[in-house]
Amino acid sequence: MDRENAAWAGVRGMQPCYHVAPERNWMNDPNGPICHEGVWHLFYQQCPAGKDWSFGIEWGHVVSEDLATWRRAPQAIVPTPGHYDAAGCFSGCVTVDADGSPVMLYTGVRMRNKMWPREGHGPEELPPEARDLKLQFIESQLAAVADPGDPELKTWRKCDRPVIELPPRNDLEGFRDPFIFQRGGNGKEWIMLVGSGVRGQGGAVLVYRSYELTEGWTYDGFLCEGRPGNMWECPLLVPLNALPMRRPNAHSALLRKNNSVEAHLCGLADGYDKGWTPGPGMKRTSSTLSMDTCLQKHLLCISPDAPDNPVLCWLGTYADGRFDIEEASGPFLLDLGDVVYAPNVTRDAQGRWVLWGWLQEKDPPAYLNHAGCLSVPRVLYIQGDRLVQEPAAELAALRRECLWHEIDFAIHHEATSLPAVVGPSLYIEISMLREMSKAVGIVIPSWRANGVGTAVIMYDWKRSHLKVVTHTIAFDPNRPFSPGCRETGGLIRRAPGAMLELRIFLDASSLEIFTGDGQVLSTRVYRGPAGAADADPGIDLVSLGGHARLARIAAYQMSTIWEAESPMRQAEAAPQIEKVVPNPMGEVGVPEAPKPLGGEQGFGGHGVARGGFVEEVCDKQGQVEMGASFLLDGGWMEGGWMVPTLNEISRKLQRLLWGAAVG
The missing domain is CATH 2.60.120.560 (Exo-inulinase; domain 1)
Incomplete structure (x- = not known):
């Protein structure tokens, strides 16, 4: 692309302006969003070599104080020759350990047959037969720790050994995308979810438990399994908050006095729709809708098989490491469009669940100098038995x-x-x-x-x-x-x-x-x-x-x-x-x-x-x-x-x- 067209694409409208997007080259999954010490950190998959996905993928990093304006930071992690992530740092999450240290958990990959053209392909030993998925790449769950005194989280120290080196059995379709569902500390266990599937049977989410984030993880079976899909990537499990009621304001009152159409709109915005009645177990309050069962409802979200497939969700109950998918409502689509895949989520200091998704390109024109961006941040709620998403x-x-x-x-x-x-x-x-x-x-x-x-x-x-x-x-x-x-x-x-x-x-x-x-x-x-x-x-x-x-x-x-x-x-x-x-x-x-x-x-x-x-x-x-x-x-x-x-x-x-x- 010539210089003039490149400038127009980046400055005059071809590159998204208020969506997180790379300056150039490839972007995919959002990774490890977290609001730490009042600062938002959003990581994502990026390829430094061009506009197409390739092995050797890294974690990009952007930072914000207000969830609206952002600045770019250096790559958080990149593949290390000779390490378990020598061929790529795949998706994962970030959480904060009991001592206040931010910890990154991610999937590292190394090539089975040394096809990745970089020196130091990773550990030479192959998995034992009982735990070998026979894929072209070998997946392990890895950890990196940041300095808790650095609000920018610019430097991450990788742990020498994987926290989970290999999958628990050899009939699985994949073993990637760790997500910390339950927070530990004070003697409580951490619970990690890992995306997978059973060959010939359908998708699955694996459960691991540990009292320490960087060691001691033990396999504890399936969170759930089922169809559609053979491999469930990027699993998320979120205990949803009830949708807040809208409070009236002075402007609403003024409009009600001046225009009937606007008054109706005000009524809807404030939550005073006279045709609305609380459902079972629900009651009106001054600021929120409360429902006892609402706090027990969890959103399970999975990305099945490949980016061309839609993200699927269920609403149901979770207890002791198991999600009751048989009794849950769903599956339903997270997004009605054709570009969202591999979302990730975090909870902020106000208790809101905030989600980003990867917005893929669809047959992008040649004049673009980048591929992919992230959605605007969405806040997740539950109202009755349905998921509600609102722009932040x-x-x-x-x-x-x-x-x-x-x-x-x-x-x-x-x-x-x-x-x-x-x-x-x-x-x-x-x-x-x-x-x-x-x-x-x-x-x-x-x-x-x-x-x-x-x-x-x-x-x-x-x-x-x-x-x-x-x-x-x-x-x-x-x-x-x-x-x-x-x-x-x-x-x-x-x-x-x-x-x-x-x-x-x-x-x-x-x-x-x-x-x-x-x-x-x-x-x-x-x-x-x-x-x-x-x-x-x-x-x-x-x-x-x-x-x-x-x-x-x-x-x-x-x-x-x-x-x-x-x-x-x-x-x-x-x-x-x-x-x-x-x-x-x-x-x-x-x-x-x-x-x-x-x-x-x-x-x-x-x-x-x-x-x-x-x-x-x-x-x-x-x-x-x-x-x-x-x-x-x-x-x-x-x-x-x-x-x-x-x-x-x-x-x-x-x-x-x-x-x-x-x-």
């Missing part, structure tokens, strides 16, 4: 200019264009009512002349089906859903008559969509390289089979997560806000009501609008306590509503696309 509230700090904000208007078959919603790194939130429509959608046009990379977020009201359709070949308006389309999605939970609520994180090629009911759809969208930002047409809203009512839409620019790049990115993005122009009140039938613009409780940040003042309403402690409530903006605008007029230009291309979308 700290992402609020990354939100910048408001590009568009409108409430209570109709959308039709003829596309409604939002030309100011431009740029590679966006956050968009939408609340929509069905009215007469059969399907609704958000069209994200390609930046390329041939339309390759055009994406449509579609929702079918009757089937409650959410999907993303992406064009992977030249766009043909007469055959908008030709075999050249890549499609991903699934059913989402939405009560009959309820509003459709979507929170969309679009960051270069990374697309993550959170539903109002706590599900997520993640995929990749490649809209094109050079010059695209100058010709960005914005997004379109469409409805098929009758009109739908958009209760609210708000779109924002997002800034970079990288501390060193933040001033450059913000200066580069600043001219885009000039596309925001005043809206003559009443021109398109929008109700005469004050229009909020700016920050919001649970997803705050400093809203900026040209020619106006935004009063920020944001309770930082409430962000961490409540998770993220992305439904409402705080603050009021003085001197007029600085939001663009709805564009009346109809895009025939998008009308054709939607005409073929749903029968």
Whole structure:
């Protein structure tokens, strides 16, 4: 790739801006996330040699004080010639020992037949027959210890011998990805889970126990086993917290007095949905939903066989080293998309479970100088018998200019264009009512002349089906859903008559969509390289089979997560806000009501609008306590509503696309 295209790819939108991604080359599994002494550490698999996976993989490392802005650190561990990880440092976890020392547990691999072209292939001895899986590489569970006095965790000392050298038997499909489920100390045992499978029978999770993190581990059978899959990688077991109730705030009260649609949204955000009743064993409190059985529910999460397969989950009970998978609910998908694999999780000082997943590429274009990124941090909860995932509230700090904000208007078959919603790194939130429509959608046009990379977020009201359709070949308006389309999605939970609520994180090629009911759809969208930002047409809203009512839409620019790049990115993005122009009140039938613009409780940040003042309403402690409530903006605008007029230009291309979308 030439220098000009490389600069554009890295700085002007091809590399994710607010997702953890490598500066170049390959990235895969998140490893060992931990919040230690008030500092977040996130590790990940990275290949130093190129954009493809290879043996010799290392652990990359990024650091943050606020879960929003990050800085890169040196590699945490790399393969050591002659050691048990001579051919690669595979996935694992990080925890803190009883003496306060951070300890890394990971899978090291060495080659059986010395195929890895590096001196010192690892120990020469082969496993005994009874414990030999006969794979091309030999897996061992290893440990490394950091200096507890170093808040940056830059230096890790590897233990000379494996903590678990070989698998317990020879009929297993694999032996990797250790995860510390139960914390030891004060005479308590540690419990380690290891991903595996029984040849010809299905996947399995192994259990090991020890009173010391770096020695003394003994095998204790299977946590559980089953189908689908033959090898269960990256096992996670998490005792979930109950979903918090939303607390009212001053901004919510103001909106209730001014607009019925916004009042309804406020009610949902605050948890005061009059149609909602507590389930068995549940009760309302001032700040949380509590349910006695909730604390006993555990999330089992496994990644079966290969990255092309979806991550599977069960909700059930755990006791004394065993998860009752037969009685658990599941399996269900962690993510409705086609790119998430090998997630990892940690618990922070507030007791939240925070998860990252690997977002793979899908047929990436040649102009990219990297492969892979991580998801935005997700906070995990349980509500009744279902998993709820929310974007971490700290992402609020990354939100910048408001590009568009409108409430209570109709959308039709003829596309409604939002030309100011431009740029590679966006956050968009939408609340929509069905009215007469059969399907609704958000069209994200390609930046390329041939339309390759055009994406449509579609929702079918009757089937409650959410999907993303992406064009992977030249766009043909007469055959908008030709075999050249890549499609991903699934059913989402939405009560009959309820509003459709979507929170969309679009960051270069990374697309993550959170539903109002706590599900997520993640995929990749490649809209094109050079010059695209100058010709960005914005997004379109469409409805098929009758009109739908958009209760609210708000779109924002997002800034970079990288501390060193933040001033450059913000200066580069600043001219885009000039596309925001005043809206003559009443021109398109929008109700005469004050229009909020700016920050919001649970997803705050400093809203900026040209020619106006935004009063920020944001309770930082409430962000961490409540998770993220992305439904409402705080603050009021003085001197007029600085939001663009709805564009009346109809895009025939998008009308054709939607005409073929749903029968």
